[in-house]
Amino acid sequence: MDDSRAPRLSVTDVVVALVLAAITLAVFTPALGAGWVDYDDDANFLRNSGYRGLGPAQLRWMLTAVIMGHWTPVTWLTHGIDYVLWGMQPGGYHLGNVLLHAANAAIFFVLAGRLLARALPGTGAMPLRIGAAAAALAFALHPLRAESVAWITERRDVLAALFYLLTALTWLRATEHDGATRRRWYLASLGLFALGLLSKSMIVSLPLVLLVLDIYPLGRLDPREWRSPASRALVLEKLPYLAMAAATVLITSLTMRASVRVTSLDLYPPAARLAMAAYSLVFYPWKMVAPLDLMPMYEVPLRVSLLQPPFVLAALGVVVITATLFLVRRPWPAGLAVWIVYALTLAPVSGLIHAGPQIAADRFSYLPLLGFCLLVGAGVAAGAARTDMVQLAPVVAAVWIAALGALTWSQVQIWRDTDTLFAYSLAVDPDCGWCHAQYGGALGNRGDLEGAIPHLQRAAALRPNRFRDQAYAGLALLRVGRAADAVPYLERAVAAQPDSHEAHANLAAALSEVGRTADAAPHTERARALAR
Incomplete structure:
Protein backbone atom coordinates (compact mmCIF):
# COMPACT_ATOMS: atom_id res chain seq x y z
CA MET A 1 0.00 0.00 0.00
CA ASP A 2 1.12 3.54 -0.71
CA ASP A 3 1.87 5.07 2.70
CA SER A 4 0.12 8.26 1.72
CA ARG A 5 -3.16 6.34 1.38
CA ALA A 6 -3.01 4.77 4.84
CA PRO A 7 -5.92 6.03 6.99
CA ARG A 8 -4.93 8.68 9.48
CA LEU A 9 -6.35 9.46 12.91
CA SER A 10 -8.27 12.72 12.67
CA VAL A 11 -8.57 15.39 15.33
CA THR A 12 -12.23 14.43 15.68
CA ASP A 13 -11.26 10.82 16.35
CA VAL A 14 -8.83 11.91 19.06
CA VAL A 15 -11.49 14.08 20.70
CA VAL A 16 -14.06 11.27 20.61
CA ALA A 17 -11.54 8.81 22.05
CA LEU A 18 -10.79 11.19 24.92
CA VAL A 19 -14.50 11.71 25.57
CA LEU A 20 -15.06 7.95 25.68
CA ALA A 21 -12.19 7.58 28.14
CA ALA A 22 -13.67 10.34 30.30
CA ILE A 23 -17.11 8.68 30.30
CA THR A 24 -15.49 5.40 31.31
CA LEU A 25 -13.62 7.11 34.14
CA ALA A 26 -16.85 8.67 35.38
CA VAL A 27 -18.76 5.39 35.44
CA PHE A 28 -15.98 3.61 37.35
CA THR A 29 -15.45 6.43 39.86
CA PRO A 30 -16.89 4.34 42.77
CA ALA A 31 -13.89 2.01 42.46
CA LEU A 32 -11.58 4.80 43.62
CA GLY A 33 -13.06 4.66 47.12
CA ALA A 34 -12.83 0.88 47.43
CA GLY A 35 -10.38 -1.04 49.60
CA TRP A 36 -8.73 -4.43 49.55
CA VAL A 37 -10.93 -7.52 49.58
CA ASP A 38 -10.21 -10.88 51.18
CA TYR A 39 -10.34 -12.59 47.81
CA ASP A 40 -6.75 -12.94 46.56
CA ASP A 41 -5.94 -9.30 47.40
CA ASP A 42 -4.79 -10.53 50.79
CA ALA A 43 -2.38 -13.09 49.32
CA ASN A 44 -1.23 -10.91 46.43
CA PHE A 45 -0.68 -7.67 48.32
CA LEU A 46 -1.35 -7.61 52.05
CA ARG A 47 0.78 -10.65 52.87
CA ASN A 48 3.27 -10.13 50.04
CA SER A 49 6.15 -7.69 50.34
CA GLY A 50 8.05 -8.91 47.28
CA TYR A 51 6.63 -6.34 44.86
CA ARG A 52 6.96 -3.32 47.16
CA GLY A 53 9.43 -1.06 45.38
CA LEU A 54 11.52 -0.86 42.22
CA GLY A 55 14.93 -1.85 43.55
CA PRO A 56 17.03 -4.79 42.27
CA ALA A 57 15.52 -7.19 44.83
CA GLN A 58 11.97 -6.28 43.86
CA LEU A 59 12.69 -6.45 40.12
CA ARG A 60 14.29 -9.86 40.57
CA TRP A 61 11.24 -11.00 42.52
CA MET A 62 8.89 -9.73 39.79
CA LEU A 63 10.76 -11.69 37.13
CA THR A 64 10.63 -14.96 39.04
CA ALA A 65 7.55 -14.87 41.27
CA VAL A 66 4.64 -17.23 40.68
CA ILE A 67 1.62 -16.37 42.83
CA MET A 68 -1.33 -18.77 42.73
CA GLY A 69 -0.14 -20.16 39.42
CA HIS A 70 0.32 -16.80 37.69
CA TRP A 71 3.62 -15.54 36.27
CA THR A 72 2.96 -11.89 35.39
CA PRO A 73 6.17 -9.84 35.70
CA VAL A 74 4.94 -6.77 33.81
CA THR A 75 1.78 -6.62 35.92
CA TRP A 76 3.90 -6.80 39.06
CA LEU A 77 6.08 -4.00 37.69
CA THR A 78 3.01 -1.74 37.56
CA HIS A 79 2.19 -2.69 41.14
CA GLY A 80 5.75 -1.83 42.13
CA ILE A 81 5.09 1.63 40.68
CA ASP A 82 1.81 1.71 42.62
CA TYR A 83 3.69 1.03 45.83
CA VAL A 84 6.26 3.75 45.15
CA LEU A 85 3.46 6.25 44.49
CA TRP A 86 0.84 5.19 47.01
CA GLY A 87 2.34 2.80 49.53
CA MET A 88 -0.42 0.47 50.72
CA GLN A 89 -3.27 2.88 50.03
CA PRO A 90 -5.70 0.85 47.88
CA GLY A 91 -7.21 3.90 46.20
CA GLY A 92 -4.04 4.42 44.15
CA TYR A 93 -4.08 0.83 42.93
CA HIS A 94 -7.73 1.19 41.96
CA LEU A 95 -6.90 4.40 40.10
CA GLY A 96 -4.37 2.47 38.02
CA ASN A 97 -6.97 -0.11 37.04
CA VAL A 98 -9.54 2.53 36.12
CA LEU A 99 -7.06 4.55 34.04
CA LEU A 100 -5.98 1.44 32.15
CA HIS A 101 -9.59 0.51 31.44
CA ALA A 102 -10.35 4.03 30.22
CA ALA A 103 -7.32 3.83 27.93
CA ASN A 104 -8.61 0.51 26.60
CA ALA A 105 -11.94 2.14 25.77
CA ALA A 106 -10.17 4.83 23.74
CA ILE A 107 -7.88 2.38 21.95
CA PHE A 108 -10.74 0.03 21.15
CA PHE A 109 -12.63 2.94 19.61
CA VAL A 110 -9.73 3.55 17.22
CA LEU A 111 -9.35 -0.15 16.42
CA ALA A 112 -13.09 -0.60 15.96
CA GLY A 113 -13.21 2.34 13.56
CA ARG A 114 -10.58 0.76 11.32
CA LEU A 115 -12.16 -2.69 11.37
CA LEU A 116 -15.67 -1.34 10.74
CA ALA A 117 -14.36 0.69 7.80
CA ARG A 118 -13.12 -2.55 6.23
CA ALA A 119 -16.28 -4.48 7.09
CA LEU A 120 -18.67 -1.76 5.88
CA PRO A 121 -17.10 -0.32 2.71
CA GLY A 122 -18.90 2.69 1.36
CA THR A 123 -20.19 3.77 4.77
CA GLY A 124 -19.57 7.42 5.58
CA ALA A 125 -17.07 8.64 8.16
CA MET A 126 -19.71 9.86 10.61
CA PRO A 127 -21.76 6.62 10.77
CA LEU A 128 -18.51 4.66 11.18
CA ARG A 129 -17.41 6.97 13.98
CA ILE A 130 -20.77 6.58 15.72
CA GLY A 131 -20.58 2.80 15.33
CA ALA A 132 -17.03 2.65 16.69
CA ALA A 133 -18.05 4.77 19.68
CA ALA A 134 -21.01 2.47 20.33
CA ALA A 135 -18.71 -0.58 20.18
CA ALA A 136 -16.24 1.02 22.60
CA LEU A 137 -18.94 1.98 25.08
CA ALA A 138 -20.66 -1.41 24.83
CA PHE A 139 -17.32 -2.87 25.86
CA ALA A 140 -16.19 -0.32 28.44
CA LEU A 141 -19.44 0.33 30.29
CA HIS A 142 -20.82 -3.20 30.49
CA PRO A 143 -21.34 -4.54 34.05
CA LEU A 144 -19.24 -7.59 33.16
CA ARG A 145 -16.24 -5.24 33.23
CA ALA A 146 -16.73 -4.35 36.91
CA GLU A 147 -14.83 -7.35 38.25
CA SER A 148 -11.74 -6.79 36.11
CA VAL A 149 -11.58 -3.08 36.88
CA ALA A 150 -12.77 -2.78 40.49
CA TRP A 151 -10.78 -5.76 41.82
CA ILE A 152 -7.14 -4.81 42.35
CA THR A 153 -5.93 -8.37 41.79
CA GLU A 154 -7.26 -8.27 38.23
CA ARG A 155 -4.92 -5.49 37.10
CA ARG A 156 -3.50 -8.23 34.88
CA ASP A 157 -6.78 -8.26 32.89
CA VAL A 158 -6.86 -4.59 32.00
CA LEU A 159 -3.10 -4.37 31.47
CA ALA A 160 -2.90 -7.42 29.20
CA ALA A 161 -5.90 -6.06 27.29
CA LEU A 162 -4.10 -2.75 26.76
CA PHE A 163 -1.20 -4.54 25.07
CA TYR A 164 -3.59 -6.88 23.23
CA LEU A 165 -5.45 -3.95 21.66
CA LEU A 166 -2.24 -2.08 20.88
CA THR A 167 -0.75 -5.23 19.33
CA ALA A 168 -3.76 -5.59 17.04
CA LEU A 169 -3.78 -1.89 16.19
CA THR A 170 -0.07 -1.70 15.35
CA TRP A 171 -0.29 -4.94 13.35
CA LEU A 172 -3.20 -3.42 11.44
CA ARG A 173 -1.10 -0.34 10.80
CA ALA A 174 1.66 -2.60 9.46
CA THR A 175 -0.79 -4.10 6.96
CA GLU A 176 -1.58 -0.59 5.71
CA HIS A 177 2.03 0.26 4.83
CA ASP A 178 4.99 -1.05 2.86
CA GLY A 179 8.75 -1.05 3.29
CA ALA A 180 10.48 0.38 6.34
CA THR A 181 7.30 1.86 7.76
CA ARG A 182 5.63 -1.54 7.68
CA ARG A 183 8.62 -3.14 9.44
CA ARG A 184 8.54 -0.54 12.20
CA TRP A 185 4.84 -1.10 12.88
CA TYR A 186 5.33 -4.87 12.72
CA LEU A 187 8.21 -4.85 15.21
CA ALA A 188 6.23 -2.56 17.50
CA SER A 189 3.37 -5.05 17.35
CA LEU A 190 5.67 -7.93 18.32
CA GLY A 191 7.09 -5.97 21.23
CA LEU A 192 3.64 -5.05 22.51
CA PHE A 193 2.51 -8.66 22.25
CA ALA A 194 5.49 -9.75 24.36
CA LEU A 195 4.56 -7.19 27.02
CA GLY A 196 0.98 -8.43 26.94
CA LEU A 197 2.02 -12.05 27.44
CA LEU A 198 4.13 -10.96 30.42
CA SER A 199 1.04 -9.24 31.85
CA LYS A 200 -1.34 -12.20 31.56
CA SER A 201 -1.06 -15.34 29.49
CA MET A 202 -4.72 -15.35 28.40
CA ILE A 203 -3.88 -13.38 25.24
CA VAL A 204 -1.97 -16.33 23.71
CA SER A 205 -4.65 -16.83 21.04
CA LEU A 206 -4.04 -13.40 19.45
CA PRO A 207 -1.91 -14.77 16.54
CA LEU A 208 -4.85 -16.95 15.48
CA VAL A 209 -7.19 -13.99 15.88
CA LEU A 210 -4.98 -12.02 13.49
CA LEU A 211 -5.28 -14.82 10.94
CA VAL A 212 -9.07 -14.64 11.22
CA LEU A 213 -8.88 -10.88 10.67
CA ASP A 214 -6.75 -11.54 7.58
CA ILE A 215 -9.70 -13.50 6.20
CA TYR A 216 -12.40 -11.08 7.38
CA PRO A 217 -12.70 -8.15 7.28
CA LEU A 218 -9.27 -7.42 5.76
CA GLY A 219 -9.60 -9.87 2.87
CA ARG A 220 -5.85 -10.51 2.80
CA LEU A 221 -6.24 -14.28 3.07
CA ASP A 222 -8.52 -16.62 1.11
CA PRO A 223 -9.09 -19.80 3.17
CA ARG A 224 -9.57 -21.73 -0.09
CA GLU A 225 -5.99 -20.92 -1.11
CA TRP A 226 -3.93 -21.85 1.95
CA ARG A 227 -1.12 -23.22 -0.19
CA SER A 228 -0.63 -20.10 -2.30
CA PRO A 229 2.56 -18.05 -1.84
CA ALA A 230 0.54 -15.07 -0.59
CA SER A 231 -1.20 -17.21 2.03
CA ARG A 232 2.07 -18.76 3.16
CA ALA A 233 3.55 -15.29 3.57
CA LEU A 234 0.68 -14.28 5.86
CA VAL A 235 1.11 -17.42 7.94
CA LEU A 236 4.87 -16.83 8.17
CA GLU A 237 4.11 -13.29 9.33
CA LYS A 238 2.40 -14.80 12.40
CA LEU A 239 5.21 -17.22 13.31
CA PRO A 240 7.01 -14.85 15.72
CA TYR A 241 3.71 -14.24 17.52
CA LEU A 242 3.02 -17.98 17.60
CA ALA A 243 6.50 -18.73 18.96
CA MET A 244 6.03 -16.29 21.83
CA ALA A 245 2.55 -17.66 22.49
CA ALA A 246 3.83 -21.25 22.53
CA ALA A 247 6.58 -20.35 25.01
CA THR A 248 4.01 -18.66 27.22
CA VAL A 249 1.71 -21.69 27.11
CA LEU A 250 4.61 -23.89 28.21
CA ILE A 251 5.59 -21.58 31.06
CA THR A 252 1.98 -21.21 32.20
CA SER A 253 1.45 -24.96 32.14
CA LEU A 254 4.51 -25.48 34.34
CA THR A 255 3.62 -22.72 36.81
CA MET A 256 -0.01 -23.79 37.11
CA ARG A 257 0.90 -27.42 37.71
CA ALA A 258 3.62 -26.48 40.18
CA SER A 259 1.08 -24.54 42.23
CA VAL A 260 -1.49 -27.37 42.07
CA ARG A 261 -4.01 -25.06 40.41
CA VAL A 262 -4.97 -27.30 37.48
CA THR A 263 -7.72 -29.80 38.26
CA SER A 264 -6.96 -33.39 37.34
CA LEU A 265 -8.55 -35.51 34.63
CA ASP A 266 -9.75 -37.80 37.41
CA LEU A 267 -11.89 -34.99 38.78
CA TYR A 268 -13.04 -33.65 35.41
CA PRO A 269 -12.52 -36.15 32.56
CA PRO A 270 -12.53 -34.99 28.91
CA ALA A 271 -16.33 -35.25 28.57
CA ALA A 272 -16.82 -33.02 31.61
CA ARG A 273 -14.36 -30.49 30.22
CA LEU A 274 -16.24 -30.38 26.93
CA ALA A 275 -19.42 -29.81 28.92
CA MET A 276 -17.83 -26.89 30.78
CA ALA A 277 -16.47 -25.43 27.54
CA ALA A 278 -19.91 -25.58 25.91
CA TYR A 279 -21.44 -23.93 28.97
CA SER A 280 -18.84 -21.16 28.86
CA LEU A 281 -19.42 -20.49 25.17
CA VAL A 282 -23.10 -19.69 25.73
CA PHE A 283 -22.75 -18.17 29.21
CA TYR A 284 -20.92 -14.97 28.34
CA PRO A 285 -22.98 -13.86 25.32
CA TRP A 286 -26.09 -14.45 27.44
CA LYS A 287 -24.70 -12.35 30.27
CA MET A 288 -23.79 -9.66 27.76
CA VAL A 289 -27.44 -9.48 26.72
CA ALA A 290 -28.87 -9.94 30.23
CA PRO A 291 -26.28 -8.77 32.79
CA LEU A 292 -28.29 -9.72 35.87
CA ASP A 293 -27.22 -11.57 39.03
CA LEU A 294 -23.55 -11.19 38.21
CA MET A 295 -21.31 -12.97 40.71
CA PRO A 296 -17.64 -12.96 41.73
CA MET A 297 -17.88 -16.75 41.72
CA TYR A 298 -19.97 -19.07 39.56
CA GLU A 299 -19.19 -22.38 41.22
CA VAL A 300 -18.65 -25.60 39.33
CA PRO A 301 -21.63 -27.85 40.10
CA LEU A 302 -20.95 -30.91 42.22
CA ARG A 303 -21.57 -33.00 39.12
CA VAL A 304 -20.54 -32.02 35.60
CA SER A 305 -21.77 -34.16 32.72
CA LEU A 306 -22.84 -33.68 29.12
CA LEU A 307 -25.98 -35.62 30.11
CA GLN A 308 -27.17 -32.98 32.59
CA PRO A 309 -29.79 -30.51 31.25
CA PRO A 310 -27.75 -27.26 31.54
CA PHE A 311 -24.81 -28.80 29.72
CA VAL A 312 -26.96 -30.59 27.12
CA LEU A 313 -28.70 -27.31 26.30
CA ALA A 314 -25.37 -25.48 26.14
CA ALA A 315 -23.86 -28.08 23.80
CA LEU A 316 -26.93 -27.97 21.56
CA GLY A 317 -26.74 -24.18 21.56
CA VAL A 318 -23.09 -24.24 20.48
CA VAL A 319 -23.84 -26.70 17.67
CA VAL A 320 -26.85 -24.71 16.43
CA ILE A 321 -25.04 -21.37 16.58
CA THR A 322 -21.94 -22.71 14.84
CA ALA A 323 -23.92 -24.49 12.12
CA THR A 324 -26.14 -21.47 11.49
CA LEU A 325 -23.22 -19.06 11.24
CA PHE A 326 -21.40 -21.44 8.91
CA LEU A 327 -24.44 -21.67 6.62
CA VAL A 328 -24.81 -17.88 6.41
CA ARG A 329 -21.08 -17.18 6.16
CA ARG A 330 -21.29 -15.85 2.60
CA PRO A 331 -24.00 -13.22 3.07
CA TRP A 332 -22.85 -12.47 6.64
CA PRO A 333 -19.17 -13.40 7.18
CA ALA A 334 -18.91 -11.17 10.24
CA GLY A 335 -21.01 -13.56 12.33
CA LEU A 336 -18.76 -16.58 11.83
CA ALA A 337 -15.59 -14.49 12.18
CA VAL A 338 -16.74 -13.06 15.52
CA TRP A 339 -17.82 -16.50 16.78
CA ILE A 340 -14.44 -18.05 15.88
CA VAL A 341 -12.51 -15.19 17.48
CA TYR A 342 -14.70 -15.49 20.58
CA ALA A 343 -14.06 -19.23 20.88
CA LEU A 344 -10.32 -18.81 20.33
CA THR A 345 -9.99 -16.04 22.90
CA LEU A 346 -12.12 -17.84 25.48
CA ALA A 347 -10.40 -21.22 25.03
CA PRO A 348 -7.73 -20.78 27.75
CA VAL A 349 -10.43 -20.22 30.40
CA SER A 350 -13.28 -22.22 28.89
CA GLY A 351 -12.83 -25.27 31.11
CA LEU A 352 -10.87 -27.37 28.64
CA ILE A 353 -7.92 -26.68 30.93
CA HIS A 354 -9.61 -26.15 34.27
CA ALA A 355 -8.26 -24.51 37.40
CA GLY A 356 -10.03 -23.21 40.47
CA PRO A 357 -13.56 -23.62 41.81
CA GLN A 358 -15.32 -21.63 39.07
CA ILE A 359 -17.13 -22.74 35.94
CA ALA A 360 -17.17 -19.13 34.69
CA ALA A 361 -16.05 -15.68 35.84
CA ASP A 362 -17.00 -12.18 34.75
CA ARG A 363 -13.33 -11.29 34.32
CA PHE A 364 -12.93 -14.02 31.71
CA SER A 365 -15.21 -12.04 29.38
CA TYR A 366 -13.00 -8.93 29.19
CA LEU A 367 -11.35 -9.82 25.87
CA PRO A 368 -13.56 -12.56 24.37
CA LEU A 369 -16.64 -10.33 24.04
CA LEU A 370 -14.84 -7.62 22.06
CA GLY A 371 -16.09 -9.15 18.81
CA PHE A 372 -19.70 -8.98 19.95
CA CYS A 373 -19.17 -5.33 20.83
CA LEU A 374 -17.96 -4.82 17.25
CA LEU A 375 -21.21 -6.38 16.02
CA VAL A 376 -23.11 -3.85 18.12
CA GLY A 377 -21.03 -1.10 16.57
CA ALA A 378 -21.61 -2.45 13.06
CA GLY A 379 -25.36 -2.46 13.65
CA VAL A 380 -25.32 1.11 14.93
CA ALA A 381 -23.11 2.26 12.03
CA ALA A 382 -25.36 0.58 9.47
CA GLY A 383 -28.40 2.19 11.08
CA ALA A 384 -26.79 5.61 11.26
CA ALA A 385 -25.95 5.37 7.55
CA ARG A 386 -29.61 4.91 6.60
CA THR A 387 -31.65 8.05 6.11
CA ASP A 388 -34.72 6.45 7.71
CA MET A 389 -32.76 5.45 10.84
CA VAL A 390 -30.07 8.12 11.04
CA GLN A 391 -31.58 9.51 14.25
CA LEU A 392 -33.16 6.37 15.72
CA ALA A 393 -30.11 4.06 15.71
CA PRO A 394 -27.82 6.34 17.75
CA VAL A 395 -30.64 7.12 20.20
CA VAL A 396 -31.46 3.45 20.80
CA ALA A 397 -27.76 2.69 21.25
CA ALA A 398 -27.35 5.62 23.65
CA VAL A 399 -30.29 4.49 25.81
CA TRP A 400 -28.97 0.93 25.96
CA ILE A 401 -25.43 2.04 26.79
CA ALA A 402 -26.73 4.46 29.45
CA ALA A 403 -28.60 1.57 31.07
CA LEU A 404 -25.42 -0.50 31.01
CA GLY A 405 -23.51 2.36 32.60
CA ALA A 406 -26.05 2.62 35.43
CA LEU A 407 -25.80 -1.12 36.09
CA THR A 408 -22.02 -0.92 36.02
CA TRP A 409 -21.95 1.98 38.48
CA SER A 410 -23.90 -0.24 40.87
CA GLN A 411 -21.88 -3.40 40.16
CA VAL A 412 -18.58 -1.65 40.81
CA GLN A 413 -19.70 -0.84 44.34
CA ILE A 414 -20.00 -4.47 45.43
CA TRP A 415 -16.18 -4.52 45.38
CA ARG A 416 -15.97 -1.77 48.03
CA ASP A 417 -14.85 -4.16 50.79
CA THR A 418 -14.98 -7.79 51.86
CA ASP A 419 -18.27 -7.54 53.76
CA THR A 420 -20.05 -5.82 50.87
CA LEU A 421 -18.69 -8.31 48.33
CA PHE A 422 -19.85 -11.39 50.18
CA ALA A 423 -23.12 -9.93 51.45
CA TYR A 424 -23.99 -9.27 47.81
CA SER A 425 -22.77 -12.70 46.68
CA LEU A 426 -24.79 -14.59 49.28
CA ALA A 427 -27.87 -12.49 48.55
CA VAL A 428 -27.65 -13.52 44.89
CA ASP A 429 -26.80 -17.16 45.66
Missing part, protein backbone atom coordinates in the same frame (compact mmCIF):
# COMPACT_ATOMS: atom_id res chain seq x y z
CA PRO A 430 -27.31 -18.30 49.27
CA ASP A 431 -26.04 -21.76 48.31
CA CYS A 432 -22.64 -20.62 47.05
CA GLY A 433 -20.36 -22.87 49.07
CA TRP A 434 -17.23 -21.04 47.99
CA CYS A 435 -18.76 -17.70 49.08
CA HIS A 436 -19.59 -19.06 52.52
CA ALA A 437 -16.10 -20.56 52.88
CA GLN A 438 -14.35 -17.41 51.70
CA TYR A 439 -16.39 -15.09 53.90
CA GLY A 440 -16.07 -17.41 56.87
CA GLY A 441 -12.32 -17.48 56.40
CA ALA A 442 -12.18 -13.69 56.17
CA LEU A 443 -14.20 -13.30 59.38
CA GLY A 444 -12.02 -15.87 61.12
CA ASN A 445 -8.84 -14.07 60.05
CA ARG A 446 -10.06 -10.88 61.67
CA GLY A 447 -10.85 -12.76 64.91
CA ASP A 448 -14.62 -13.08 64.55
CA LEU A 449 -14.85 -16.85 64.93
CA GLU A 450 -18.45 -16.78 66.14
CA GLY A 451 -19.42 -14.89 63.00
CA ALA A 452 -17.32 -17.19 60.83
CA ILE A 453 -18.65 -20.52 62.12
CA PRO A 454 -22.15 -20.40 60.51
CA HIS A 455 -20.58 -19.67 57.11
CA LEU A 456 -17.93 -22.36 57.51
CA GLN A 457 -20.57 -24.89 58.58
CA ARG A 458 -22.76 -23.97 55.62
CA ALA A 459 -19.81 -24.37 53.24
CA ALA A 460 -19.04 -27.77 54.74
CA ALA A 461 -22.67 -28.85 54.32
CA LEU A 462 -22.79 -27.68 50.71
CA ARG A 463 -19.47 -29.32 49.80
CA PRO A 464 -19.17 -32.41 52.03
CA ASN A 465 -16.18 -33.84 50.18
CA ARG A 466 -14.08 -30.66 50.18
CA PHE A 467 -11.20 -31.08 52.64
CA ARG A 468 -10.66 -27.41 53.41
CA ASP A 469 -14.32 -26.75 54.17
CA GLN A 470 -14.49 -29.60 56.67
CA ALA A 471 -11.10 -28.76 58.19
CA TYR A 472 -11.80 -25.05 58.63
CA ALA A 473 -15.25 -25.58 60.12
CA GLY A 474 -13.86 -28.13 62.57
CA LEU A 475 -10.89 -25.96 63.53
CA ALA A 476 -13.08 -22.90 64.15
CA LEU A 477 -15.40 -24.92 66.39
CA LEU A 478 -12.43 -26.36 68.24
CA ARG A 479 -10.98 -22.90 68.88
CA VAL A 480 -14.20 -21.62 70.47
CA GLY A 481 -14.40 -24.61 72.79
CA ARG A 482 -17.00 -26.64 70.89
CA ALA A 483 -14.88 -29.76 70.54
CA ALA A 484 -17.83 -32.15 70.39
CA ASP A 485 -19.27 -30.23 67.43
CA ALA A 486 -15.84 -30.10 65.81
CA VAL A 487 -15.24 -33.86 65.80
CA PRO A 488 -17.53 -34.81 62.84
CA TYR A 489 -16.02 -32.09 60.63
CA LEU A 490 -12.48 -33.08 61.51
CA GLU A 491 -13.25 -36.75 60.91
CA ARG A 492 -14.49 -35.89 57.43
CA ALA A 493 -11.37 -33.78 56.87
CA VAL A 494 -9.15 -36.75 57.74
CA ALA A 495 -11.19 -39.00 55.46
CA ALA A 496 -10.88 -36.49 52.60
CA GLN A 497 -7.12 -35.99 53.04
CA PRO A 498 -5.61 -38.77 55.17
CA ASP A 499 -2.05 -37.52 54.61
CA SER A 500 -2.62 -34.14 56.29
CA HIS A 501 -0.76 -34.03 59.59
CA GLU A 502 -2.71 -30.92 60.62
CA ALA A 503 -6.03 -32.70 60.11
CA HIS A 504 -4.90 -35.63 62.27
CA ALA A 505 -3.50 -33.29 64.93
CA ASN A 506 -6.70 -31.24 65.11
CA LEU A 507 -8.87 -34.35 65.29
CA ALA A 508 -6.66 -35.76 68.06
CA ALA A 509 -7.02 -32.49 70.01
CA ALA A 510 -10.81 -32.50 69.63
CA LEU A 511 -11.13 -36.14 70.65
CA SER A 512 -8.93 -35.55 73.69
CA GLU A 513 -11.04 -32.58 74.78
CA VAL A 514 -14.21 -34.70 74.78
CA GLY A 515 -12.50 -37.45 76.75
CA ARG A 516 -11.92 -39.92 73.91
CA THR A 517 -8.19 -40.26 74.56
CA ALA A 518 -8.00 -43.81 73.22
CA ASP A 519 -9.49 -42.69 69.91
CA ALA A 520 -7.17 -39.68 69.84
CA ALA A 521 -3.95 -41.67 70.27
CA PRO A 522 -3.65 -43.11 66.73
CA HIS A 523 -4.30 -39.68 65.21
CA THR A 524 -1.62 -38.16 67.42
CA GLU A 525 0.86 -40.79 66.26
CA ARG A 526 -0.18 -40.37 62.63
CA ALA A 527 0.24 -36.59 62.86
CA ARG A 528 3.74 -36.99 64.27
CA ALA A 529 4.70 -39.46 61.57
CA LEU A 530 3.44 -37.19 58.77
CA ALA A 531 5.15 -34.13 60.24
CA ARG A 532 8.60 -35.76 60.18
